[in-house]
Amino acid sequence: MISRNLSAITRFFSVFAVIGISVTPVLAVMSPEQKQELTAVSTALNKATTLFGRDQFAKSAEGVAELQERFEKLAASDDVDVHRALEDVHKKFIRLHALLELEGIELPPLPELKPAIPMPTPSAAGGGPSFIKDVAPMLVAKCGKCHVDGTRGKFNMVNYAALMKGSETGVVIFPSDPTGSRIVEVIESGDMPRGGSLSPAEFASLKNWIAAGAKYDGENPQDNLNMFAAGGNTPTPTPTVAVATGNESVSFARDIAPVLSTSCFGCHVNAQNARGNFDMTSFERMLRGGDSGAPFVARQPATSLIVQRLKGEGGETRMPMGREPLSDAVIAKFEKWIAEGATFDGPDPRMGVVQVAALAKAKNSTHEELTADRMALALQNWNLGAAGSKPDQFETKNFFVVGNVGPATLEEYGRKAEELAPKVAPIFGAPSDQPLIKGRMSLFVFKQRYDYSEFGQMVEKRELPKEWRGHWNFTIIDAYGAFIPPSDATYTLDGLVAQQLAGTYIASLNNAPRWFSEGCARVAAGRLAAKDPRVAAWKNGLIPAAAKMTKPSDFMTGKIPPEDADIASYAFITGLMKDSKRFNALLDGLRAGEDFTKLFVNSYGAGPEKVAEIWANSVVRGR
Numbered sequence: 001m002i003s004r005n006l007s008a009i010t011r012f013f014s015v016f017a018v019i020g021i022s023v024t025p026v027l028a029v030m031s032p033e034q035k036q037e038l039t040a041v042s043t044a045l046n047k048a049t050t051l052f053g054r055d056q057f058a059k060s061a062e063g064v065a066e067l068q069e070r071f072e073k074l075a076a077s078d079d080v081d082v083h084r085a086l087e088d089v090h091k092k093f094i095r096l097h098a099l100l101e102l103e104g105i106e107l108p109p110l111p112e113l114k115p116a117i118p119m120p121t122p123s124a125a126g127g128g129p130s131f132i133k134d135v136a137p138m139l140v141a142k143c144g145k146c147h148v149d150g151t152r153g154k155f156n157m158v159n160y161a162a163l164m165k166g167s168e169t170g171v172v173i174f175p176s177d178p179t180g181s182r183i184v185e186v187i188e189s190g191d192m193p194r195g196g197s198l199s200p201a202e203f204a205s206l207k208n209w210i211a212a213g214a215k216y217d218g219e220n221p222q223d224n225l226n227m228f229a230a231g232g233n234t235p236t237p238t239p240t241v242a243v244a245t246g247n248e249s250v251s252f253a254r255d256i257a258p259v260l261s262t263s264c265f266g267c268h269v270n271a272q273n274a275r276g277n278f279d280m281t282s283f284e285r286m287l288r289g290g291d292s293g294a295p296f297v298a299r300q301p302a303t304s305l306i307v308q309r310l311k312g313e314g315g316e317t318r319m320p321m322g323r324e325p326l327s328d329a330v331i332a333k334f335e336k337w338i339a340e341g342a343t344f345d346g347p348d349p350r351m352g353v354v355q356v357a358a359l360a361k362a363k364n365s366t367h368e369e370l371t372a373d374r375m376a377l378a379l380q381n382w383n384l385g386a387a388g389s390k391p392d393q394f395e396t397k398n399f400f401v402v403g404n405v406g407p408a409t410l411e412e413y414g415r416k417a418e419e420l421a422p423k424v425a426p427i428f429g430a431p432s433d434q435p436l437i438k439g440r441m442s443l444f445v446f447k448q449r450y451d452y453s454e455f456g457q458m459v460e461k462r463e464l465p466k467e468w469r470g471h472w473n474f475t476i477i478d479a480y481g482a483f484i485p486p487s488d489a490t491y492t493l494d495g496l497v498a499q500q501l502a503g504t505y506i507a508s509l510n511n512a513p514r515w516f517s518e519g520c521a522r523v524a525a526g527r528l529a530a531k532d533p534r535v536a537a538w539k540n541g542l543i544p545a546a547a548k549m550t551k552p553s554d555f556m557t558g559k560i561p562p563e564d565a566d567i568a569s570y571a572f573i574t575g576l577m578k579d580s581k582r583f584n585a586l587l588d589g590l591r592a593g594e595d596f597t598k599l600f601v602n603s604y605g606a607g608p609e610k611v612a613e614i615w616a617n618s619v620v621r622g623r
Contacts, residue, residue: 098605129209136228160221162243170597175214178207244345250337253360301335370439378442385455403445442480472500474507495529509590519573552616553609
């Protein structure tokens with residue numbers, strides 16, 4: 001059985017897709033000697049890469065060590081053309097260097113390349129790809145329905161600013177680095193665009209534009225891409241989602257959404273029949289306007305309908321109808337928000353404005369304020385999941401424990417959580433002088449599986465996997481663990497609680513992806529409760545889980561069953577943590593609020609999906 005699984009995995013996973021064997025420099029005007037040496041270095045790098053792909057790591061490392069000296073000599077040149085030609089080689093060099101270190105091989109420090117020579121903008125380049133003329137029309141034609149007019153996969157590129165900001169999971173374009181840009185990767189894989197494809201010329205134009213620095217050659221990076229569609233020369237009249245730059249003085253999430261949530265609730269927010277057909281339940285719906293037209297014109301507050309209605313101008317009823325008028329200070333914020341571009345800074349324009357406002361409030365709350373809000377929410381959730389059942393409650397310094405297992409048992413579990421928290425913290429380098437999780441974490445303790453399942457159905461609106469006896473959840477607004485106490489030897493309380501504390505802590509670090517957080521959670525459980533029978537089951541379950549994948553990153557993207565995905569995450573994180581220096585740098589960056597994908601690439605030399613292919617290759621080898 002295992003041999004059949006290994007054969008299946010071997011068919012799925014190929015290391016060469018990670019490394020990129022072909023390394024072809026762009027030769028500019030250089031001396032014959034420089035061209036010859038650059039070609040020789042490229043050839044040698046190809047050879048070292050091929051050796052890596054054949055698992056001949058020592059020989060590959062020998063080649064890299066030799067290359068570093070030759071590369072340094074080339075990089076010492078002041079010739080602009082030499083440096084431009086070296087850029088692509090350097091990127092491939094960095095990647096191979098990082099992959100060898102992942103295999104435990106120590107290498108000399110990587111040679112540096114001088115900063116790239118600034119490239120002219122496309123319009124000044126006289127023939128280079130232009131964003132306005134070449135890239136934007138292609139994006140609208142091939143990706144517009146899902147990502148310009150919509151936000152599928154939580155990625156919207158309504159304008160250049162939104163495109164460069166990327167998705168919730170990270171940046172999709174790295175200027176001057178087409179190979180490392182996610183948008184190029186998904187197009188090359190055939191995954192995007194859905195229902196169509198780019199012609200070779202279009203794809204080359206996109207990559208060349210990125211290689212030239214991904215510059216914007218229009219007047220305003222907030223302009224809707226639809227205005228650059230083939231044959232188009234004017235912006236669409238309907239307001240579209242403009243992503244905040246971070247330089248605005250008024251925030252939609254912090255300043256506007258809370259007002260809409262309270263003052264417009266029932267008539268335009270969460271209304272069965274929105275008054276005047278103007279639905280403001282979400283930012284996306286608000287943009288559609290109502291019977292009177294679009295709600296605002298970006299950068300034109302005086303002519304924007306929503307401002308006129310709030311002031312009672314134009315002979316119309318002043319809004320909000322039947323309630324106290326908004327203060328001049330609040331209306332001024334609406335005006336300023338529109339004047340600055342009416343941008344959106346929430347997680348997703350399709351998210352309800354009530355949720356957007358709550359998230360912003362939680363993010364800006366103190367530990368004590370967030371604790372009070374989460375305690376109130378915990379009781380609301382208990383009543384929703386177990387209607388008619390009054391819970392016992394117990395408070396500790398860092399936890400609010402709610403359940404139906406009796407006060408003595410509840411107190412025991414609360415104290416157990418307090419004992420485990422300081423043991424979880426050092427595993428991930430968490431500061432010892434701060435609470436493990438900002439805002440007290442709630443723990444729901446259920447007497448039986450039925451209660452736990454009902455909680456999943458009523459509160460989380462999902463069927464909890466049958467293998468689970470507990471899980472964690474983090475949304476900034478809320479942070480909790482939910483579990484059934486062990487009644488036999490199939491799992492341990494220490495392992496279950498440690499898993500929930502660790503998962504919630506990692507998820508709280510700048511919204512780390514769930515696969516990463518759960519992998520870390522299971523590592524903590526394995527270290528603090530090594531005798532928990534589930535730990536052995538996770539280790540033995542890797543091969544069956546991997547056999548269900550069509551590509552190594554499927555466990556990151558929800559393409560295999562949840563428990564199989566979590567088992568794979570556990571094994572992957574276990575491998576990453578073997579290099580404590582890189583892993584700790586990643587966690588430190590998350591604690592500082594940096595982007596997960598950028599941090600991962602900086603730490604491991606490639607994105608999570610590419611490094612997963614290396615990990616998968618080691619699974620095939622049984623190492």
